[in-house]
Amino acid sequence: MKTGRMFRGFFVKTISFVGYTVQYGCIAHCAFEYIGEFVSCSGPSMEPTITNHDVVFSERVSRHLCRIQKGDIVIAKSPFDPKMNICKRVIGLEGDKVCTSGPSDVFKTHTYVPRGHVWLEGDNLRNSTDSRSYGPVPYALIRGRVCLKLWPPHNFGVLAESPNDGRIL
Amino acid sequence: MPTTVTVLVIGRLDVVWDAVFSATHSAELFDVMKSGFLKTGRMFRGCLVKTISFVGYTVQYGCIAHCAFEYIGEFVSCSGPSMEPTITNHDVVFSERVSRNLCRIQKGDIVIAKSPFDPKMNICKRVMGLEGDKVCTSGPSDIFKTHTYVPRGHVWLEGDNLRNSTDSRSYGPIPYALIRGRVCLKMWPPHSFGVLAESPNDGRIL
Numbered sequence: 268m269k270t271g272r273m274f275r276g277f278f279v280k281t282i283s284f285v286g287y288t289v290q291y292g293c294i295a296h297c298a299f300e301y302i303g304e305f306v307s308c309s310g311p312s313m314e315p316t317i318t319n320h321d322v323v324f325s326e327r328v329s330r331h332l333c334r335i336q337k338g339d340i341v342i343a344k345s346p347f348d349p350k351m352n353i354c355k356r357v358i359g360l361e362g363d364k365v366c367t368s369g370p371s372d373v374f375k376t377h378t379y380v381p382r383g384h385v386w387l388e389g390d391n392l393r394n395s396t397d398s399r400s401y402g403p404v405p406y407a408l409i410r411g412r413v414c415l416k417l418w419p420p421h422n423f424g425v426l427a428e429s430p431n432d433g434r435i436l
Numbered sequence: 437m438p439t440t441v442t443v444l445v446i447g448r449l450d451v452v453w454d455a456v457f458s459a460t461h462s463a464e465l466f467d468v469m470k471s472g473f474l475k476t477g478r479m480f481r482g483c484l485v486k487t488i489s490f491v492g493y494t495v496q497y498g499c500i501a502h503c504a505f506e507y508i509g510e511f512v513s514c515s516g517p518s519m520e521p522t523i524t525n526h527d528v529v530f531s532e533r534v535s536r537n538l539c540r541i542q543k544g545d546i547v548i549a550k551s552p553f554d555p556k557m558n559i560c561k562r563v564m565g566l567e568g569d570k571v572c573t574s575g576p577s578d579i580f581k582t583h584t585y586v587p588r589g590h591v592w593l594e595g596d597n598l599r600n601s602t603d604s605r606s607y608g609p610i611p612y613a614l615i616r617g618r619v620c621l622k623m624w625p626p627h628s629f630g631v632l633a634e635s636p637n638d639g640r641i642l
Contacts, residue, residue: 293500349612
């Protein structure tokens with residue numbers, strides 16, 4: 268009887284622990300989904316604005332209200348790997364004309380961004396795989412807008428404007 | 437002397453009445469007013485606490501419901517003719533999220549995906565090819581058959597009603613990340629409740 272009671276007490280404690288974990292896990296998940304999340308960036312494609320191992324805060328509100336604008340830095344799901352994310356700057360929205368030729372090309376070529384898509388480019392144009400290689404990305408792949416850099420501490424604050432201003436037409 | 441005082445008292449009876457009244461009733465009056473304020477304050481505070489806890493419970497259960505729809509499955513009401521005869525207009529289906537999160541979507545599955553042209557709309561089509569597969573891009577009436585390969589991380593979607601469906605044959609392959617869930621059960625109408633049929637266009641799955 269005593270063992271049974273102990274076992275039942277232990278069982279009830281486990282169930283309530285699991286219940287609380289699920290509850291608070293769901294609330295945390297919804298906070299990350301609707302408010303914002305911390306992202307650790309890697310790679311050279313956004314230098315000098317964001318360097319390797321920087322931690323930024325990416326807010327989700329703009330994306331849900333469809334208020335992403337030209338010049339925003341966004342986190343999006345990679346069109347080539349559903350488990351990876353990419354961090355690039357929005358150079359053109361749907362209907363915009365974007366320049367597809369490089370700065371060293373003699374003949375400038377342009378294209379229009381189709382409906383429901385965005386044109387993404389990294390700030391480090393020489394070392395970035397972006398829409399110039401894989402074309403415009405559907406808006407629905409965007410996860411959030413990067414609004415604050417949190418790490419390293421000497422670079423804390425709002426992010427800089429695009430260093431390649433000539434490309435935003 | 438007493439006559440003078442009496443006359444003065446009678447002449448200023450109102451002042452006397454106020455003085456006497458306030459001396460004997462002030463404590464009680466003050467108590468009544470104080471208890472009145474406290475009661476209102478307590479009622480207001482109780483109402484505020486009830487409102488806050490109601491909002492708290494709503495947020496809590498809303499989050500749990502959202503996570504259930506996000507990780508387990510959701511009910512979807514389909515509209516449009518592009519998946520006839522498998523799914524007709526106003527059918528309600530259950531679309532599970534587990535396959536998509538574990539990347540186990542296969543050829544022949546019917547999926548709900550976000551539209552590549554409108555981030556607020558969803559589309560319901562069948563997967564005809566996964567990344568690396570060869571898909572037929574020409575129609576059944578074309579003489580010369582053309583093929584293409586599905587790029588990495590993309591899928592090729594086609595509706596079952598080939599004549600009346602805007603799908604990958606017009607807008608190309610879509611990224612896998614746009615897929616929301618896999619349709620596994622038809623819930624409504626009741627006479628067609630159950631698992632969904634295989635593709636009527638079997639020749640197109642290469």
